[in-house]
Amino acid sequence: MSNTEPRPAGSPATDDDPDTAPVGPFPGVTSPGRGALPALAVPVLGGLALAVVLGVYGRLHEPGTVAVSVAGFSGPAYVKAWLTTVAVLLAVVQLVSALNMYGRIGHASPSWVSTLHRWSGRLAVLVTVPVVVHCLYVFGFGYDSPRVLVHSLAGCLFYGAFATKMLSLPRRDVPGWTLPVVGGVVFSALVALWLTAALWLFTTRGVHL
Numbered sequence: 001m002s003n004t005e006p007r008p009a010g011s012p013a014t015d016d017d018p019d020t021a022p023v024g025p026f027p028g029v030t031s032p033g034r035g036a037l038p039a040l041a042v043p044v045l046g047g048l049a050l051a052v053v054l055g056v057y058g059r060l061h062e063p064g065t066v067a068v069s070v071a072g073f074s075g076p077a078y079v080k081a082w083l084t085t086v087a088v089l090l091a092v093v094q095l096v097s098a099l100n101m102y103g104r105i106g107h108a109s110p111s112w113v114s115t116l117h118r119w120s121g122r123l124a125v126l127v128t129v130p131v132v133v134h135c136l137y138v139f140g141f142g143y144d145s146p147r148v149l150v151h152s153l154a155g156c157l158f159y160g161a162f163a164t165k166m167l168s169l170p171r172r173d174v175p176g177w178t179l180p181v182v183g184g185v186v187f188s189a190l191v192a193l194w195l196t197a198a199l200w201l202f203t204t205r206g207v208h209l
């Protein structure tokens with residue numbers, strides 16, 4: 001183990017790289033302190049740049065049409081709504097596994113929990129990719145209602161924060177609270193995406209495939 005910082009009680013590893021990633025403000029966790037804030041510049045600017053690029057593309061791109069038919073589904077909107085629901089369920093698994101890794105829930109953290117945390121997070125983001133491609137290509141950055149505006153902003157924030165998390169992971173010099181806080185932003189943005197689109201669809205057009 002190359003990193004000298006103590007791990008949360010009972011947790012085998014931190015997030016995606018058990019040997020290098022500093023961890024957050026949890027029991028028994030230390031961090032590099034205030035002097036570490038500049039180390040966040042690159043991850044935050046990288047995430048911000050991605051969020052802005054998605055938003056500008058979505059705003060400037062002329063909405064197109066694309067024929068999507070998936071066997072068993074009534075249309076692309078429901079494919080997207082169910083994929084978004086799967087992504088949220090995977091994100092809940094990632095959140096619960098993180099709370100266990102940091103000693104917030106459960107007594108010990110078996111070694112497979114960090115693997116579950118890594119893969120549930122990766123799959124959650126992977127599942128959203130075909131959805132956002134359809135959103136950006138067919139709808140673009142919408143703002144014709146507060147719901148659609150919040151949805152479009154949450155979509156940009158989701159990928160921006162995810163990029164910031166991925167850029168922070170290999171760094172040892174970022175503040176210890178970085179991963180829990182940025183992870184929390186990613187999770188909240190995904191829930192906002194689900195509420196403003198999938199739940200809206202299910203409550204206005206019914207729950208079906």
Ligand code: HEM
Nearest residue numbers: 077080081084128132135139140141142152155156197198
């Ligand atoms: C930059 C990111 C995104 C933008 C600009 C965007 C934009 C939009 C817009 C304008 C709509 C139509 C809303 C309506 O008129 O009801 C929509 C629908 C939807 N979006 Fe997104 N979205 C983005 C990312 C995402 C992501 C990441 C997800 C899922 C994780 C998602 C899931 C959905 C779903 C389920 C619908 C409703 C189904 C539909 O009407 O096709 N969106 N999106």
